[in-house]
Every structure is written in structure tokens, then in C-alpha cells.
Amino acid sequence: MDELEGVLKGEKIAYFSMEIGLTSEIPTYAGGLGTLAGDAVRSSADLKLPLVAVTLISKRNYFTQKLDENGRQTELQNQWHPEKFMVLLPNEVYVQIEGRTVKVKAWLYKYQSITGGVVPVIFLDTDVDGNTPEDREITFYLYGGDEKYRLKQEAILGFGGARMLDALGFHVRKYHMNEGHSSFLSLELLRKFDMDAAKVRELCVFTTHTPVEAGHDKFNYDLVAEVLQTVDLALLKKYGGEEILNMTRLALNLSNYVNGVAKRHQEVSSQMFAGYEIHSVTNGVHSFTWTGKSFRRIFDQYLPGWAIEPELLAKVDIIPECDIWQAHLEQKQDLLDYANLATDSDLSADVLTLGFARRATPYKRPTMLFSNLDRLRAINRKGKIQAIFAGKAHPRDSGGKTLIEQIYSYAKQLEGDVEVVYLEDYNMDIAAKMVGGVDVWLNTPLRPMEASGTSGMKAAHNGVINFSILDGWWAEGWIENMTGWAIGPHSSESDTDELTIKEAEDLYNKLEYVISPMFYERHDEWIKMMKNSIGKIAYYFNSHRMMRRYVIDAYL
Ligand SMILES: *Cc1c(COP(=O)(O)O)cnc(C)c1O
Numbered sequence: 001m002d003e004l005e006g007v008l009k010g011e012k013i014a015y016f017s018m019e020i021g022l023t024s025e026i027p028t029y030a031g032g033l034g035t036l037a038g039d040a041v042r043s044s045a046d047l048k049l050p051l052v053a054v055t056l057i058s059k060r061n062y063f064t065q066k067l068d069e070n071g072r073q074t075e076l077q078n079q080w081h082p083e084k085f086m087v088l089l090p091n092e093v094y095v096q097i098e099g100r101t102v103k104v105k106a107w108l109y110k111y112q113s114i115t116g117g118v119v120p121v122i123f124l125d126t127d128v129d130g131n132t133p134e135d136r137e138i139t140f141y142l143y144g145g146d147e148k149y150r151l152k153q154e155a156i157l158g159f160g161g162a163r164m165l166d167a168l169g170f171h172v173r174k175y176h177m178n179e180g181h182s183s184f185l186s187l188e189l190l191r192k193f194d195m196d197a198a199k200v201r202e203l204c205v206f207t208t209h210t211p212v213e214a215g216h217d218k219f220n221y222d223l224v225a226e227v228l229q230t231v232d233l234a235l236l237k238k239y240g241g242e243e244i245l246n247m248t249r250l251a252l253n254l255s256n257y258v259n260g261v262a263k264r265h266q267e268v269s270s271q272m273f274a275g276y277e278i279h280s281v282t283n284g285v286h287s288f289t290w291t292g293k294s295f296r297r298i299f300d301q302y303l304p305g306w307a308i309e310p311e312l313l314a315k316v317d318i319i320p321e322c323d324i325w326q327a328h329l330e331q332k333q334d335l336l337d338y339a340n341l342a343t344d345s346d347l348s349a350d351v352l353t354l355g356f357a358r359r360a361t362p363y364k365r366p367t368m369l370f371s372n373l374d375r376l377r378a379i380n381r382k383g384k385i386q387a388i389f390a391g392k393a394h395p396r397d398s399g400g401k402t403l404i405e406q407i408y409s410y411a412k413q414l415e416g417d418v419e420v421v422y423l424e425d426y427n428m429d430i431a432a433k434m435v436g437g438v439d440v441w442l443n444t445p446l447r448p449m450e451a452s453g454t455s456g457m458k459a460a461h462n463g464v465i466n467f468s469i470l471d472g473w474w475a476e477g478w479i480e481n482m483t484g485w486a487i488g489p490h491s492s493e494s495d496t497d498e499l500t501i502k503e504a505e506d507l508y509n510k511l512e513y514v515i516s517p518m519f520y521e522r523h524d525e526w527i528k529m530m531k532n533s534i535g536k537i538a539y540y541f542n543s544h545r546m547m548r549r550y551v552i553d554a555y556l
Contacts, residue, residue: 158184
């Protein structure tokens, strides 16, 4: 087949993910899981690793966010146009759903690296002639609909994806399940290899991303029996749980290599899933993608080759201070121009600027900065601060939506003192602008809910300094006053209401007595910390290192 020429050769790692963030124009991602998958694809192409990625086409995009003057979110669900970016392949596979034979087709996107490496990405699509209107919608809405809809999507991803790779002629060496959404593929492999569970385990790699039990996808067997009538329930119960189908258990029981996405997450997962050996491969981000224009320029000048060998960033000290500061000021001004225009505000490049952007959902605790407005005003009187926020709430996450409204309300109460703006429609482009242009990247998740987090790694690539709760990756990247600052206790206990109060207190104390004075009065120390962000964080927390770890620990 012409379209597949050059990408079928040799044995592949098949990387399955419900969402993949390739560009803002291909809106098939909702947050960190998707951007991580995108970074895995980008690094694999740069490194010429033999990867093929599989996901759903999510044709109605993960909504465009509109916010009214009170921060109330509405969602626009637009059609996007896959044919602009990829080609529809002629092959067809079938998945039985509610007794009907649902046809699945595939779009092929080729991610090309400047190194010459290519990673094919297969987007599964049920919006195909001959399917019922209901079945055509299965691949429309990422994380949309009810449980039954979700189960159908996971059936298309797991069963349909594995069958599609066979139909296209891929030779798969390992199947990598990025989160449990795709774990039906292990069941498909059991069928394919005559119930040889040892063989299937040999083939499967599973990465879990969810540090709390309630977060794991579960389906009751009545629903499973109704939707997946041809699946052997006894077999499914043997591997996926007797009482309820737990997609994580299914993947755990049929994978030889299982990992969490940071060392702390490995510890939490090992407690949650006693009896399984769980490794850790700490996440990373794609260095070139998440480094802004001005920093790319000075890295190219002083550290040529850094984009394909991010370890070179460890030599950041050879870059003169004035170049680091100049690059930062350019990117900061870019961001402020964008934010001022978008929100009709008056943010100034002279002011210490905090950034906070990620999915708007309660465990991320985006309002911690506002827990004591008088204290914040007092800190602002000693040294001015301003803050830029962004993030979408999932359409059914009412808690997340309320948080956005609260931030709007705090911003109003602080008017005339601390300038706070909220950027609409967070996506990969806005993420890149924000992590490239603020001074301090703030993260205040409820421990131990942040499995890894990746936006702080993106910030570090631009010399932005992290100020964060010690959870996820930050517990590894953090050295106090050297690579950034911790908020709250230096321990691995879970958060309580009492600890939350202490954390907010610590946030204010460090902002007032450490961060703001250093920013305004000790410029040399500030730039030293910016360099440490690059030389001690970005050089390690990148997806080139992550993918090489997967190759050696999981794929070989
Ligand atoms: C990096 C990124 C995320 C993940 O951010 P976290 O702080 O790790 O949750 C989410 N959304 C977008 C668009 C991103 O680029």
C-alpha cells in the first residue's frame, strides 16, 4: 500500500493511548496524558525508534472553551478536519458491539522528525458508511458520553486497534498500553495466541497514571455483557476482576512490565496494587517542542545539537547571564502581549509573574494562591506580583467549572492590587506560550494525586523556576533554593485539611521572604536558578531520556 510505504518495515512497538497531543490543530487530547503521548511520538521519531501509535480520531474535537465575564464555561464542540492532516486508509476491521458488527477504519498520520525518523500514528474511526448513526458516534467525543459510551470507545481502541495493526501488516514486538483505556488489547492477544497468557504477558507493557483507586476505569459485568456480547466473560473475570471489570487489573494481569510515571507514583502504585512488581519511568517532555523561540536560539548558539541530545543542557553555565535574561524577556513580552490583548489587561514585564495552567479540576487546587487575599495584597505591596491562569474543566466536572468561576471572582476582588488574568481555551499553543514566558511556575496539587505532572518540566526548559507541592516528578527534580522551591512538607504523606492550611502558609511565606526579594533584589541569584532549571531539570526531565528508558527497561 502506497501510504504505508516505508513505515511497515521491521518490528514495531505499538503505543496505545486514548488521547494523543500532536498539535493544537489535531484536537484529540484533553491534558497531560495526551501531551505525554505526543512527546513520546516526537522523541521516538527523533531517535528513529520503531514506534507506531494507535488512538481514536475524536472527530468532534475536545471542545473549544468559552468563558463569560464571570468565568462561567461553555463548550463549543466543533468538527475538525482530519483530511487536512492525514489520509484515510482503505482497510477495515470489525468489532462486535451490542450484537452489531461495527466497522472500524483508520486514518494515517505520519509524524516526521528533522532527523529523518518517521512515526506513523493510526487514528481509529467508526464514522463509516454502513454503521448505524449511534455506532458512527463512538469515535466522536473524547471522554464524552456515559459509561456505556466509554466502554464502547475502549472496545474500539483495544480490540479494534490490535486488529487494525494486523490488517495493515504491522509486525508488533511489544504492545504498550499508555493507561488502562486500551487494555482490551491484551484480551484480543489472548484470543490470537490460543489463550497463552505467558506469551501475551511477554508482549505487553503497561503504564499506569492514576494514583487513586477511584480514578481507575471500572465497568460492571451487566454492562459488559450487554455491550460486548461475544466476549468470554469467564475469561475476562479471570484477568479483569471477579466482581467488576477493572481495566487497570486487566492490564496488570497481562503485562510483564508495569510502571508508574515518577518514583513517588511507583511507591503509591505498589501499595495500591500489592503483589505486582511496579517499576518507574519518570515522565519527560519533548525538549524542542516545549522550548520557546528565544531559548532555542541561544541553545543553538551555545549548545549545538541540544534538541537531539538534551543532556547537553547540563552545560548551560557556558551561556552568559545577559543572554539568558534577554531570551527570557523576549518570551515574557510575547506572552504578556498575547495575554493583554486576549484579556484587555495591563500586565507589565517588570512585574514578578506567576503562571498556573493545567486541567481545571479539584485535585489540582488552583485556588490555593487565593486562600488569604489580604496576605496576598500585603506581599504585593512589598514587591508587585501578577498571575496568569488557564485551563479547561471537563464538561461534566462541575467542581472544575466552579474553580474557574472562583478564580474570576478572586481576580475581581484583587483588582487594582494584584493583576490576575485567565486565558481562554487552554491548548498546546497556549501552554507553550505560558511555560515559556512566566517567571515562576506554580503547582499546588493535592498529594498524592499528581502521578507525575509535566508542565513544570516544560517551564524548566525555558529557565522558568518551579514553585510546587512535593508530589509527582517535583519530588525528584526539586533541590530547595537551587532548582526551585517546595510548597509544604518535605515528606510523602497524603494531604489533609490541616496540611493544606500549612501549605498555603508556606506558599505565602516563601513568596514574601524568598521569591519576591530574590526576583527584585538579587538578580544574579535569580539567573543562577534559571540556569539550574535548564541544567539540572530540563537536561534530565525530557522525553528522549524517557523513551530510552522504555527501550531498555520495557521494550527489549
Ligand atoms: C503539558 C500540558 C498539560 C499537563 O500539565 P500538568 O501540569 O502536568 O497537569 C495539560 N494540558 C496541556 C495543553 C499541556 O500542554
